[in-house]
Amino acid sequence: MLLVTCHYCGDRPEIEFRCGGEAHIARPVDPSALDDKAWSEFLFYRTNPKGVHAERWNHVHGCGRWFNALRNTATDVFLATYPMGDKRPDLETGVK
Amino acid sequence: MRHFSFHSLIAESINAHQGWKRQWRAPEPKPAYDAVIVGGGGHGLATAYYMAKEHGMRNIAVLEKGWIGGGNTGRNTTIIRSNYLYDESAAIYEHAVKLWEGLSQELNYNVMFSQRGVLMLAHNLHDVQSFKRHVYANRLNGIDNEWLTPEQAKAFCPPLNTSPDIRYPVMGAALQRRGGVARHDAVAWGYARGADAMGVDIIQNCEVTGIIRGPNGAVSGVETTRGDIRTPRVGVVAAGNTSVVMERAGLRMPLESFPLQALVSEPVKPVFPCVLMSNAVHAYISQSDKGELVIGAGTDQYVSYSQQGGLHITTHTIDAICELFPQFSRLRMLRNWGGVVDVTPDRSPIIGKTSIPGLYVNCGWGTGGFKATPGSGHVFAHTVAKGEPHPINAPFTLDRFRTGRLIDEAAAAAVAH
Numbered sequence: 001m002l003l004v005t006c007h008y009c010g011d012r013p014e015i016e017f018r019c020g021g022e023a024h025i026a027r028p029v030d031p032s033a034l035d036d037k038a039w040s041e042f043l044f045y046r047t048n049p050k051g052v053h054a055e056r057w058n059h060v061h062g063c064g065r066w067f068n069a070l071r072n073t074a075t076d077v078f079l080a081t082y083p084m085g086d087k088r089p090d091l092e093t094g095v096k
Numbered sequence: 097m098r099h100f101s102f103h104s105l106i107a108e109s110i111n112a113h114q115g116w117k118r119q120w121r122a123p124e125p126k127p128a129y130d131a132v133i134v135g136g137g138g139h140g141l142a143t144a145y146y147m148a149k150e151h152g153m154r155n156i157a158v159l160e161k162g163w164i165g166g167g168n169t170g171r172n173t174t175i176i177r178s179n180y181l182y183d184e185s186a187a188i189y190e191h192a193v194k195l196w197e198g199l200s201q202e203l204n205y206n207v208m209f210s211q212r213g214v215l216m217l218a219h220n221l222h223d224v225q226s227f228k229r230h231v232y233a234n235r236l237n238g239i240d241n242e243w244l245t246p247e248q249a250k251a252f253c254p255p256l257n258t259s260p261d262i263r264y265p266v267m268g269a270a271l272q273r274r275g276g277v278a279r280h281d282a283v284a285w286g287y288a289r290g291a292d293a294m295g296v297d298i299i300q301n302c303e304v305t306g307i308i309r310g311p312n313g314a315v316s317g318v319e320t321t322r323g324d325i326r327t328p329r330v331g332v333v334a335a336g337n338t339s340v341v342m343e344r345a346g347l348r349m350p351l352e353s354f355p356l357q358a359l360v361s362e363p364v365k366p367v368f369p370c371v372l373m374s375n376a377v378h379a380y381i382s383q384s385d386k387g388e389l390v391i392g393a394g395t396d397q398y399v400s401y402s403q404q405g406g407l408h409i410t411t412h413t414i415d416a417i418c419e420l421f422p423q424f425s426r427l428r429m430l431r432n433w434g435g436v437v438d439v440t441p442d443r444s445p446i447i448g449k450t451s452i453p454g455l456y457v458n459c460g461w462g463t464g465g466f467k468a469t470p471g472s473g474h475v476f477a478h479t480v481a482k483g484e485p486h487p488i489n490a491p492f493t494l495d496r497f498r499t500g501r502l503i504d505e506a507a508a509a510a511v512a513h
Contacts, residue, residue, distance in 0.1 A: 001406040001407055001408050002398075002406065014406060014408070015408055018397065019397040019398040021352070021399075022352075022399075036498045036499070036500075037498050040350075040497045040498040041348070043441070043497075044350035044441045044497045045348045045349065045350050045497075046339075046348070046349075046350065046351065046352050047339075047348065048339035048349065048351055048352050048353055048399060049339070049340075049343075050337070050339075050340045050353075050401045053399055055398065055399070071398070073353075073398075073399050073400050073401050073402070074401050074402060075402060076398075076400055076402050
């Protein structure tokens with residue numbers, strides 16, 4: 001079981017959380033303007049990297065709030081957490 | 097290739113078993129092949145086998161970054177069945193089951209295919225309705241599947257607790273008698289031996305690090321940890337690592353890779369006659385020929401390539417097993433492990449062409465790829481050799497996510513996969 005650091009509550013066991021999948025996939029402002037290819041990419045295509053992955057977590061059995069996290073999918077180690085809406089932090093420079 | 101037979105066994109017994117040779121070579125990669133298969137699991141090796149056997153392509157290679165059968169082929173719970181709801185799925189899984197039925201003879205290699213029956217339990221009214229629908233749909237497709245009452249299920253699988261007092265009582269079950277299990281390692285080894293005998297190079301410890309493309313955009317080769325290899329056709333059969341390989345060709349995929357866990361108990365005398373699955377409480381169990389109970393758990397909730405998952409996932413499955421089989425609560429579990437499964441949005445595989453000429457992909461088998469191994473390899477061999485899909489895998493395109501013609505087994509299952 002992972003030890004997940006809630007951006008608001010701190011370290012908690014994984015069973016308190018729901019993983020919400022890849023982060024930073026914005027719903028298109030005008031879906032009807034998209035062609036089928038762009039719409040399917042929004043709905044179905046994912047980065048699925050072996051390495052650093054930006055993903056959404058919901059502290060569903062805790063504070064109930066959503067936040068984003070960077071996690072290494074090869075080691076499962078969490079590298080950073082940050083509020084929804086913030087840009088993905090650059091791990092190398094430390095700039096948020 | 098030396099033919100395995102009663103005669104060869106007797107001859108070697110007299111010879112103190114000194115004459116057995118390696119079952120496949122360990123060749124150096126050649127500078128060029130007619131086709132390269134990326135991934136030496138069951139599906140990749142089966143693909144190479146059928147390309148050589150049915151399409152006459154002998155100058156081909158299987159590149160495996162680790163050792164053959166060391167990924168999901170050696171990590172699954174070996175369940176084989178074809179009782180899928182939709183026509184497209186039924187066709188491909190039944191194609192596989194029919195190949196399984198003759199596979200040991202075909203390969204001259206005992207894959208220990210045992211059609212002991214797969215029993216799927218219903219625990220609520222929705223399960224009952226859903227499974228009956230599956231039974232009827234399967235029969236229309238010529239696939240055996242029958243509905244059992246709890247008493248009939250108990251008769252077929254005597255260890256099962258059918259008491260009405262348990263938390264999720266058994267309300268009935270669907271039984272596919274032609275379903276069963278096979279020896280997973282033997283499948284990889286049998287296909288490797290057969291392919292090698294026809295001239296296919298099986299190259300282990302050779303990771304593909306790049307896909308080379310020519311001036312016209314088509315595939316012209318692969319970069320590997322053992323040097324570049326020229327080839328006009330590349331078939332990617334990399335299971336959980338498909339997104340990683342395809343990213344090297346600049347393609348994003350509709351896939352996510354999750355850990356899927358399994359575990360085995362200490363070996364005991366024969367106690368369990370069939371394969372039993374319960375999707376509602378999430379447990380599946382069978383007994384291996386060594387005597388271990390083989391138990392499958394669910395996927396973890398997050399993307400991971402670590403080949404391990406959370407203990408709470410396996411605990412949840414053990415809870416369900418102990419409820420259905422109270423007598424197993426005193427068994428000790430010997431090992432648990434994880435594999436990385438590539439899951440598509442509709443829980444059906446992708447087998448076909450990509451937007452890059454010469455690049456083919458067979459992926460997205462998710463949590464249930466082992467059962468399809470022969471069928472998957474057979475139709476993918478056709479796809480790579482002919483450049484066009486076999487009628488059976490024609491619906492399983494990558495393009496279905498754009499057109500909307502999904503094969504939505506995820507919705508059909510009535511439970512979370």
